[in-house]
Amino acid sequence: MVLLDRKRPILLLTLGILLLIPGHLHGSEIVVEPEISEVKVYINGAEVLRKFKVDVPQGRSRIIVQGIPSQVSDFDAYTSQRGSDIRVVDTSTVTRYTTEPFSEAILEIDERIEALNQKIRLHEDDLKSIDMELKFVQKLVEHYPTHNIHQSTDVATSVDIADEVLNLVRNRSKNALEAKRATSIELRNSNTELDSLEKERGAMGGEQRRFTDLSLGIVASQSSTTEFVVSYFVRTSSWRPRYSAYLDSNTNKVTIFHDAVVYQRSPEPWNEVMLTLTTANPRRIANPPQLFSHFVDKQESVSAVAMAGVGSRPRETLSVSDADFAEAAPSVETASFAYTTVFEPNEPQSVDNNNSEHGIVGLGTYEFNDVKVTTTVIPRHDDLGYLAAQFTFDGQFPLPGGNMRCFVDGSYVGKVIVSTINPNKEVSLPLGRDDMIGVTLESQGGTKGREGFFRNRKVEETYFLVTIQNHRSTPSSIEVLDYYPVSRHDDVEVEVHSDATPPDKKDVDDRPGRLAWIKTVGPNESWKIVQRYSVSYPRDSDITTSYNR
Numbered sequence: 001m002v003l004l005d006r007k008r009p010i011l012l013l014t015l016g017i018l019l020l021i022p023g024h025l026h027g028s029e030i031v032v033e034p035e036i037s038e039v040k041v042y043i044n045g046a047e048v049l050r051k052f053k054v055d056v057p058q059g060r061s062r063i064i065v066q067g068i069p070s071q072v073s074d075f076d077a078y079t080s081q082r083g084s085d086i087r088v089v090d091t092s093t094v095t096r097y098t099t100e101p102f103s104e105a106i107l108e109i110d111e112r113i114e115a116l117n118q119k120i121r122l123h124e125d126d127l128k129s130i131d132m133e134l135k136f137v138q139k140l141v142e143h144y145p146t147h148n149i150h151q152s153t154d155v156a157t158s159v160d161i162a163d164e165v166l167n168l169v170r171n172r173s174k175n176a177l178e179a180k181r182a183t184s185i186e187l188r189n190s191n192t193e194l195d196s197l198e199k200e201r202g203a204m205g206g207e208q209r210r211f212t213d214l215s216l217g218i219v220a221s222q223s224s225t226t227e228f229v230v231s232y233f234v235r236t237s238s239w240r241p242r243y244s245a246y247l248d249s250n251t252n253k254v255t256i257f258h259d260a261v262v263y264q265r266s267p268e269p270w271n272e273v274m275l276t277l278t279t280a281n282p283r284r285i286a287n288p289p290q291l292f293s294h295f296v297d298k299q300e301s302v303s304a305v306a307m308a309g310v311g312s313r314p315r316e317t318l319s320v321s322d323a324d325f326a327e328a329a330p331s332v333e334t335a336s337f338a339y340t341t342v343f344e345p346n347e348p349q350s351v352d353n354n355n356s357e358h359g360i361v362g363l364g365t366y367e368f369n370d371v372k373v374t375t376t377v378i379p380r381h382d383d384l385g386y387l388a389a390q391f392t393f394d395g396q397f398p399l400p401g402g403n404m405r406c407f408v409d410g411s412y413v414g415k416v417i418v419s420t421i422n423p424n425k426e427v428s429l430p431l432g433r434d435d436m437i438g439v440t441l442e443s444q445g446g447t448k449g450r451e452g453f454f455r456n457r458k459v460e461e462t463y464f465l466v467t468i469q470n471h472r473s474t475p476s477s478i479e480v481l482d483y484y485p486v487s488r489h490d491d492v493e494v495e496v497h498s499d500a501t502p503p504d505k506k507d508v509d510d511r512p513g514r515l516a517w518i519k520t521v522g523p524n525e526s527w528k529i530v531q532r533y534s535v536s537y538p539r540d541s542d543i544t545t546s547y548n549r
Contacts, residue, residue, distance in 0.1 A: 056220045072234055216230075375388075
């Protein structure tokens, strides 16, 4: 393998010219520098592929693949040729430094950055050592007065020992605190200098001063022209689906445009490469998980386990509510799909590595006719109606969950988050507020008092009127949601009054007491719903209201 010598520019220039020739054979080594040909982008991470063809001689040879950034790892190399005529039998990597004029300054500043990092690590070690010394002094103060000083029967001796201990503590703690203060100042100054150097280094440009040479050992039963693939994984890239949904309320037609956005901050840009977007798992783990034997033992008390010896830990049974878990769990965005879906844009893409968004359009367009459009009203929540379109997704492949921008009759109404949409499944697509539906809720008085002179019970009555107004020139399907309280005690009774409007559905979505009134309201027509019920309970008690989501 040819090593680059920074002091021999003529040799460097000659070698650089030779490297411009793909598949250049140097002795028993074939030196190539292939461009990125394809990138497979996952929900988390990306696989970069460099493909190249070389004339492989019979027997043993070696291919040196150059031009790979030194920051990447997790290499894989293989031949796309089927059969066992040519095999990759070993791989190794060597870091190569560029010798361009600008790299001298970069190398110098990198050396200064590395020296500062070592200095900072030493300061941090010193601070840990000083903290240990202060803890030792604290233990000394706690130990000697109770176990050493009072053991002496001579009062004068006790006073001398006490003075000696106090002087020792005073001097040791003073020296330690002074050293900690000075070390902290040096650490702060070093960090400030490091920040300045790193900013200066970043302003020098995006060129890399280090590259990785990947050496491939090849065995061929016969000479042939063969295509090889070198791939490596980068974790600083990802993609997310992005959808736009358009509803035409006059024809009840929904059109969904499926696009994507790619993020990447890898060590190199992707210039005019074929991108593949996939929901597959990129962990490259081929083995299934292992299943171990599980045993059930009698649980001892916490105190018994704690006394079992050093290193043993008591096992506790915890009861954690959903609210506690939601508050304690870290907020981590995750993505999981039951199916692997692959999307291949038709044209090559160029994606810069500055972590900006790169949009890709045209992954799919889906049209749904005669969609059932319903406006849902929850009057006790607010005076708004919310549109939703119900249809069956007839696509061939699942659509991964993501953000969807919603438009109704050409106007943007908001953004929603949709879960994975699977083929042949019913979809309810929220489409934001319905400004063409008016909602009013009027209290009809509700009462509180006793129920009779002898029963000694309290009564709380809920009584209101809901009016729905359709301002469209076409009929609108309306769904009104409300509830009756559900008693879980014999002493608490719920009575629905006879003048209340009977609901069309009860226990909606298997939620006890949840009600739904459903009606198609004509153009410029109104619909009135009376909601009236009473809750009675013993006078000497109170009631509390709880709910589940």
